[in-house]
Amino acid sequence: MLQMSFHSPVGPLVIHEDDEAIVRLGWGRATDNADRPLLQEAHAQLTAYFGGSLKRFDLPTYVNGSDFQRAVYDVMSAIPYGETLTYGDIAKLTGNSAQAVGNACGANPIPIIIPCHRVMGAGGKLVGFSGAGGVETKVHLLRLEGAAGLLI
Numbered sequence: 001m002l003q004m005s006f007h008s009p010v011g012p013l014v015i016h017e018d019d020e021a022i023v024r025l026g027w028g029r030a031t032d033n034a035d036r037p038l039l040q041e042a043h044a045q046l047t048a049y050f051g052g053s054l055k056r057f058d059l060p061t062y063v064n065g066s067d068f069q070r071a072v073y074d075v076m077s078a079i080p081y082g083e084t085l086t087y088g089d090i091a092k093l094t095g096n097s098a099q100a101v102g103n104a105c106g107a108n109p110i111p112i113i114i115p116c117h118r119v120m121g122a123g124g125k126l127v128g129f130s131g132a133g134g135v136e137t138k139v140h141l142l143r144l145e146g147a148a149g150l151l152i
Helices: 037-050 066-078 087-095 096-105 134-144
Strands: 002-008 011-018 021-027
Touching: 002 021, 011 037, 021 037, 066 087, 087 096, 087 134
Parallel strands: none
Antiparallel strands: 002 011, 011 021
């Protein structure tokens, strides 16, 4: 698996590529920075996102998960920039429980690109985030997207 790390406003990030798809985004430093076009493009898109000029990622991704998890990630990926859905909303769309959706969100291997930070608890309640920094990182990302009014 190829990887590249870079500094971001939410800390050091590591992008992982395998078979020409982004398969993971995590916090930390790469053990070996690969100079690959897809990793460079992912870095460029994340930089543009953090700069406020990118509203939707256009990267090939692959999640090695269940059909249910991939369905949840597809719904999350369709949530527009600056908007949110609840676990219950996604549960209705996928035909599962809100708790199962929460578990899938927590297992999201590509946070930010697959925007699990746009998923809220019932009534718009701010709940966990699987990335480093937890809820504080989630709040930072929602503020970046102009969704901070949802948090007041």
